[in-house]
Amino acid sequence: MSYSSDDENRPGECDWCHDDRGICDRFIVLDEDQRFSIKLEETFDxxxxxxxxxxxxxxxxxxxxxHESFETKKIILSTHHGVDFQVKLYNAQSVTHFGCKNWEALCKMYGFDEGMLVTMDLGDPTIEQERPTIFVLVDTPPILPPSYFHSSKNVRKMVDRTYYTEGSELTYQEKNHLVGFCxxxxxxxxxxxxxxxxxQYVPLVHVLNYGNYHGDTLxxxxxxxPHLMYTRGSLHVLNIHPGRPTNLNCPYRVSKRSxxxxxxxxxxxxxxxxxxxGSNIQRRAKIGDRMIAILHNGESGSTSFYAILP
Incomplete structure (x- = not known):
């Protein structure tokens, strides 16, 4: 095993897998003969x-x-949140790696970052698997729902650009509503x-409170x-989901200061x-509700699309 290091006091980096923990030149057995960890590098996704x-x-x-020939297999990466991704595992003469769209999606779904240690479990070696599966042991819940990865590229871009005001953050399950709205x-x-x-559309997730809604003003x-908005004008306010659209008109102005x-x-x-x-309940909006809104500005005028979260 070949190692290189610029600092004699620090573990060297493996020339093959680039792991810098100094363990590739030692005889290491897997934890309970089934678990190991991967340190994510800069281009891990x-x-x-x-x-x-x-x-x-x-x-x-x-x-x-x-083990020394070029071969690719499709395997399952499974998490305890009930999420399975079929990914490609590539093998070459000296290295083996993940690298495909589904691997990238898994990394994004859980918000993996450079430098993280991700533990993987190969399963009990005495039990034969029906299909090749590696269990990814992640303690934190996902930050994106599976529906995000089944949506269009345009919708994914909108979700990625979403602006959250204080206290309005969504869980990954609640982001299904955001994906559906977009x-x-x-x-x-x-x-x-x-x-x-x-x-570009920038969705807003907003908590209605007396700081942003007071009197008759939001x-x-x-x-x-949006760019190129007139400083004053009339705004169509449209609730398109769910049920029959409700179209109202409200005057607006853009603050010169903020x-x-x-x-x-x-x-x-x-x-x-x-x-x-996501509910059959009909009611008025009230203080404390979370609202999703997207402002549109184009040749047809200015429109605010909105809906209230449960």
Whole structure:
């Protein structure tokens, strides 16, 4: 095993798998003969090498016949959150690695970062698996739901750009509502042939409170206000999901100081009875509710698409 290091007092980096923990040149057995960890490097989401000390165990358990030949197998990476990804495991003469769209999706789903240690479990070696499976042991819940990865590229971009105000963060299960809302907006625009939006959609997840809603006025942060908005005008306020659309009009102005949008006459939107996202319950919006909103600005004018979360 070959190692290189710029500091004699620090473990060297393996020349094959680039693991810098100094363990590839030692005879290491897997924890309970089935678990090992991978240290994520800079390009981990597109190319993650199996540490040399664990490589032969992985190849044997995953059914690779020749450990020194080029071969690719599709295996299952499974988590205890009930999420399974079919990924490609590539083997070459001296290295074995993950690297495909589904591996990238798994990394994004759990918010993996460079330098993290990810523990993998090959399963009980005395029990034959129906299909080659490695269990990924992650303590933290996902940050994105599976529906995100089944949505369009445009919807995924919207979800990635979402702006959360304080206290409005969504769990990964609740982000199903966000994915659904963005998908409905995309479908609405296609069906109605909505003229192109100036700039990019930036979804807002907002907690309605007396700091942003007071009197008859709602304040939208400047991060979510589209480019080229008139400083004053009329805003169509449209609840497109679920049920029959509710279209209201509210005057607005853009603050010169903060760049945020101040929407007047918002009380009529609060009083509009609508179904909550993902629920059959119909009611008015109230203080403490979380709202999803997207501002559209294009040739057809300015529109605020919104819905209330359960």
């Amino acid at each position: 597109v190319h993650t090498l199996i540490p040399c000390f664990a490589r032969r165990y992985v190849l044997e358990r995953m059914g690779f016949e020749d 998908t409905d907006l995309e479908n609405y625009n296609v069906y109605n042939r909505t003229p192109q939006h100036y700039g 304040i939208i942060p400047n991060d979510c206000v 760049g945020g949008m101040i929407i007047k006459e918002w009380k009529k939107c609060m009083d509009s009875r609508k179904e909550l996202l």
